[in-house]
Each structure stands twice: as structure tokens, then as C-alpha cells.
Amino acid sequence: MRPTFPLTLTLTLALGSTTQAQVYKWTDANGQVRYGSKPLPKAKRRKRSTSRAVGCA
Numbered sequence: 746m747r748p749t750f751p752l753t754l755t756l757t758l759a760l761g762s763t764t765q766a767q768v769y770k771w772t773d774a775n776g777q778v779r780y781g782s783k784p785l786p787k788a789k790r791r792k793r794s795t796s797r798a799v800g801c802a
Contacts (some may be wrong), residue, residue, distance in 0.1 A: 766782070767782065768780055768781075768782065769781050769782070769783065769784045769785075769788070771785055771788065
């Protein structure tokens with residue numbers, strides 16, 4: 746095993762678990778479900794709860 750492998754693995758797991766992305770979901774006029782990284786300009790804001798898994802399964 747390379748000496749840098751444990752360090753790389755530790756950093757990847759530590760930094761990768763804190764990364765989050767905002768994803769928006771909407772249905773267009775044709776009934777197609779769409780996803781994007783930015784909300785539509787006329788979108789209504791809704792509060793939504795999410796569950797986050799802790800640990801590994």
C-alpha cells in the first residue's frame with residue numbers, strides 16, 4: 746500500500762461527506778418532470794424537510 750493512500754482516503758471521505766448541492770424539481774407545461782440547479786424565476790417557495798443518513802450501512 747502506498748503511504749499516501751490512507752491520507753487520500755481520509756481526506757476524500759471527510760470532504761466528500763460535507764459536499765451538498767441544491768437541486769430543484771418542477772413539472773413543465775407538458776407534464777414533464779425537470780431538475781435543475783437554479784429555481785425558476787416564478788417559482789413558489791416551499792419548505793421541505795429532508796432526512797440525512799448518519800454512518801455507513
